[in-house]
Amino acid sequence: MRTRSFIAVAWIFSxxxxxxxxxxxxxxxxxxxxxxxxxxxxxxxxxxxxNLNWEGVEEATGYSVQVASPNFENAAQILLDxxxxxxxxxxxxxxIRQHLFNGNYEWRxxxxxxxxxxxxxxxxxxxxxxxxxxxxxPNTPQLISPANGSDTSDTEIGFAWSxxxxxxxxxxxxxxxxxxxxxxxxxxxxVGANKSYTTTLCAGTYYWLVRAFDTAGNxxxxxxxxNFTIND
Numbered sequence: 001m002r003t004r005s006f007i008a009v010a011w012i013f014s015x016x017x018x019x020x021x022x023x024x025x026x027x028x029x030x031x032x033x034x035x036x037x038x039x040x041x042x043x044x045x046x047x048x049x050x051n052l053n054w055e056g057v058e059e060a061t062g063y064s065v066q067v068a069s070p071n072f073e074n075a076a077q078i079l080l081d082x083x084x085x086x087x088x089x090x091x092x093x094x095x096i097r098q099h100l101f102n103g104n105y106e107w108r109x110x111x112x113x114x115x116x117x118x119x120x121x122x123x124x125x126x127x128x129x130x131x132x133x134x135x136x137x138p139n140t141p142q143l144i145s146p147a148n149g150s151d152t153s154d155t156e157i158g159f160a161w162s163x164x165x166x167x168x169x170x171x172x173x174x175x176x177x178x179x180x181x182x183x184x185x186x187x188x189x190x191v192g193a194n195k196s197y198t199t200t201l202c203a204g205t206y207y208w209l210v211r212a213f214d215t216a217g218n219x220x221x222x223x224x225x226x227n228f229t230i231n232d
Contacts, residue, residue, distance in 0.1 A: 026115035027059035039125035048129040060111035071106040138212035146228035
């Protein structure tokens with residue numbers, strides 16, 4: 001009986017080890033490389049808005065993407081240093097857009113998962129687009145009203161903020177209104193006019209913030225977050 005019990009326990013322990021090894025095994029992708037699609041090496045682009053594209057690497061869960069000027073060996077500036085990771089639905093993008101002034105650049109990508117990574121693959125390219133291309137982001141909006149922590153019995157709410165315009169392309173403001181402090185429940189997203197916006201809301205507590213953008217694709221940072229309460 002003891003022998004039989006020992007064998008049963010040993011079998012369960014052995015099975016548990018195998019199951020754990022199966023779960024923890026991470027595919028080794030270190031011998032693979034990322035195939036860069038565009039911009040190709042030595043290409044000349046006539047658009048300052050550059051789409052960086054590469055082929056996906058099987059078993060990768062993320063990519064590290066970098067752009068340097070004029071190249072990585074003699075980098076005067078790192079224009080992009082971004083990590084792209086697989087989302088909860090298993091989607092992993094294999095492209096990213098970057099706005100660049102005219103000049104010479106090198107871009108590179110490496111793939112990784114939780115245990116391994118590839119080496120970087122890199123291409124050099126030149127941008128020869130609009131010499132007056134606007135890469136200056138708008139200033140960050142400053143919230144005015146409703147004041148932070150205020151309350152009201154009115155359901156029609158007028159929002160106002162300030163922001164000094166930057167000369168160049170036309171600027172607009174996006175306003176985001178949430179019903180939770182963690183900014184997960186988006187109630188309203190809209191484009192303000194003349195740094196203001198009016199809407200009707202139900203009773204409750206709301207959290208709002210603003211971000212500016214321009215027609216060249218530049219975006220400001222997010223404003224601070226204000227909250228206010230509409231009483232029943």
